[in-house]
Amino acid sequence: MSDWTGRRVEAEVGAVAHGGHCVARVEGRVVFVRHALPGERVVVAITEDKGGSFCRGDAVEVLSAAPGRVAPPCPYARPGGCGGCDWQHADGATQRELKAAVVAEQLSRLAGVSWDVEVEELPGGLGDWRTRARLAVDKSGRAGFRGHRSHRVIPIDHCVIAAPGTVDEVVGRAWRPGAEVAVSVDATGRTHIAELTDRGRSVRFAVGAPESVEFAARREWRVDAHGFWQVHPDAGDVLAEVVEQWSSVPEGGCAWDLYAGAGLFASVLARRASTVVAVESDRAAAEHGATNLADLPQVRVFAGKVEDVLAAEDLPAPDVVVLDPPRKGAGREVVDAIAARTPARVVYVACDPAALARDIASFADHGYALRALRAFDAFPMTHHVECVALLVKAA
Structure with missing residues (x-):
């Protein structure tokens, strides 16, 4: 098969795919197209072809535009330009529809779950949000x-x-x-x-x-100025509110906060729980968590990889587990370790819908079913989306 790199082709743009592009088919091959929207007819410049059944390209000319298309507000959001933003050529409602479609497709394909997804807008609009x-x-x-x-x-x-x-x-x-x-x-x-x-x-x-100093969940936080904290200024409050509501920690119960960061979710779990176990692999973040939550003696902070701490420590059995893993997800080993302690519910915060879907499938093997899901546009203009999923153990 000849290398298509540098070639220009006309294409009808199909469905959105995970990763900030749409899928087109040209001469029997799949082309992942950036700077396009579903339903458009475009001219695609092929930018990468490693052989096989697919290649990648940029829409360099729009022959027939979709209703949601707008002029990108940033001159760097163009073919051959900055790779940070994926959807500047779509209005806000269209961006959220695209992200909802991606979350729903990943849940269906990887977890076998059919779910009507809505991506909710956060305050502040599409710009000036990344802190x-x-x-x-x-x-x-x-x-x-x-x-x-x-x-x-x-x-x-x-x-x-x-x-x-x-x-x-x-x-x-x-x-x-x-x-x-x-x-x-x-x-x-x-x-x-x-x-x-x-x-x-x-x-x-x-x-x-x-x-740096941050405020969320009615508390002040001291965190690494260049480490992890939610980059959207409203995300911390919104996510903490959902976690507190869905965790339903029984009064005096036990909760685990895995991948705890500086302790945001542990702080809201501690409002009802008598024991909160917070686990964070980054030692600096764990130390910040211990300092931030020093006024909450019911919180115990462990520094170490989640899978190592769950295997090595004799932890109290949780009524609920909250986890906010990195982009790759928790993985089978961590899911198995959580399920072995049979919490009544799991609240999963995810920044990658594919990883979330894979882990939901793993939890399903242990009898946990998806009962609620909320998705938030915490990263406008990009393909990223933040989800919170509630998994409940079957009776």
Whole structure:
């Protein structure tokens, strides 16, 4: 089969797929197309062809536009440009419909679950929401973002999704070529910048402080200024509220908070539970969690990989387990360890619908069924979506 790279083809765009692209079929091959919408007819420039049944491309000309199409507000959101945003060419309602379709498709295909998904809008609109970002630096010392599926740095002078006090404080400065620049703005409006060298292992230059201040779930949090915290300013409150409601911890009961981070969900579980076990693999985050929750003696924080802690520690049996794993999901080993303790319910917070669906399928093998699901557009303009799923053990 000849290499299609560089070739231009006309295509009818089909359904959206997980990852920020749509599926088209050309001459018997699948083409994953970015910068397109379902139902459009476009000219596709093939950007990657490794042989086999599929290749990848960008819509470089729209011959027939879908109703939800808009002009991207950012000049870098184009074929060959920044790889950070996937759906700037769609209005907000269309973006949420696309994400809902992806979540539903992943649940159906990977978990065998049919679910009518709605992606809910968070306050603030489509722009100026991202409070934490990491930029790459090109050979000339200019900061930018990488292209899609590329190490190439696209220098920028602004970012439409970045909150004021983040990217705008980084661009226009000269940085060490090849470095990375981490930037965040916290709930107090303070900007924190770190130039990372040696593949992120050392900090050469810093603005602000190593810790930042955040507010969520009616508490103040001290967290790593460049570590994990929800990047949308309203996500922490919204997710904590759903977790508290769905966990239904019995008064005086026991709850586990796995992949606990700085302790956000543990704090709301502790409002009813007499014992909360919080497990976090990142030691710095676990230490922040212990400090943040020092006023809650019912919370015990363990630093270590979840699978290791569950195997090694004699933990109290949970009435409910909350887990918020990284993008790859919890995996079979962790699911089996949770199910072995037979909690009545599991509240699963997920930033990747495919990983969520795979783990829901694993929980189903142990008799847990999906009873509720909410999805939130916590990452507007991108293909990412945050979900919370409630799994209940069959009687």
